[in-house]
Amino acid sequence: MHVTFLGTSGAVPTTARNPSAVMVRREGERFLFDAGEGTQRQMMRFSTGFAVSHVFVSHLHGDHVLGIPGLLQTWDFNDREEPVAIHTPGGTRRRIRDLITVTGNEPSFPVRIHEVTPGDVALDGEDFEVRAIATDHRATSVGYALVEDDRKGRFDREKAEEELGIEPGPEYSKLHSGESVELDDGTVVEPEAVVGPPRPGRRLVYTGDTSPTQSVVEAAEEADLLIHDATFAEDRRERAGQTGHSTAKQAAEIANRAGAKRLALTHVSTRYAGQEGRLEDEAREVFEGDAFLPDDGDELDVPFPDADGPDED
Structure with a gap:
């Protein structure tokens, strides 16, 4: 899973920051979360590609x-x-439709608009979901949680081959898929013998x-990455x-309560242009994980929870 921050400014863009947009690339698919003014140019500038299959809108403010x-x-x-x-x-939905056709042109390719409310599964993928979550803003709004299914446990090949005498082959796949196998001597090996927990x-x-x-x-419980509104410093609470x-x-307090691993601060007010480190410092004083304020174009990989650690460009 790879994230590119295309726009990290608040309601007004700056020369360094575009309005809100985040690209997430997962297993060959590209998802766009919000699309503020100039998003397509940011996609070109930061070489994310244009093959987006789903756009997830948090609310209909212009930015x-x-x-x-x-x-x-x-x-x-x-x-x-x-x-x-x-x-x-x-x-x-109607307002999105009006926005699309405001110039009098109708796209020649299918554009499917789906309304979502908190708790809905916006996208039901093969091994993941994107769920709408409740947020608290001055407009009808939602956030989104991209949640992957549990993966199979680790297969202990050494134990299978050396202790149980199972030769590499189709039996490995059966065991890893949760099926028991019978050996030539009649011994039945259950998956739990060689496959760890999910x-x-x-x-x-x-x-x-x-x-x-x-x-x-609740939605960000043990999240690998929480991208949270951090518009203001404490002096503007x-x-x-x-x-x-x-x-x-x-935002850092929310991340702590959720047990999130990483916190990306975004939607930064223009009043802090050139002083963004102040927001980062305030979050780091509270958050026990990795808090950072990305610039436009910053990228990071979101590793699996059992990986050695995150890789950040």
Whole structure:
């Protein structure tokens, strides 16, 4: 799972930061979480590729959706034929449709708009789900949790071959798939003898804009990466509450309560241009894991929980 931060600014872009957009590449698929103004140019600039199959919209404030019309038009110019799905909070489908057709053009490829409410499975993949989660903003909003299924336990080849005398072959696959096998001498070997317990998949949570809320804590339980609103520093905590946002410290408190491993602070107010380290410092004073404030274009890999450790570019 590979993440590219395409836009990390708050409502207003800066010369260094674009409005909200995050690209997630997983097993050959590309998912786009929000698409602020200029997202398609960021995709070109940071070489993410354009083969996006799903766009997940957190809410319909302009800094999260104004990149959608241009992106769709570019796909049209490039003769796209594959459908794209846009997932959007309940009650906003018509507004997304109006946004797409505002120039009077209808895309030549299928655009499927799906409304989601907290608790819905927005995307049911073969071995993962993207679930809508409740957030607390001044508009109808949701966040998203990309949650992978548990993986098979580790296969102990050494024990299978040396202790049990099972030669490499189809019996290994059967055991690893949960089937028992019978050896030539009539001995039955159960999968538990050579296969360890199931291993957890990865969990990535994207909040979009939100005040601190228990629903994010629950969705981000032991998350490998939590991408959380951190619009303000602590000196603007009251302002954060009034506008439906979070401070960096509040984001860190949420991450701690959830037991998340890594915390990415995003949606940074332009008032902190050139002073972003202040937000990072405030979060790190609280968060027990790895807290960081990405720049536009920053990338990172999200390893499996049982891997040696994260690799960050």
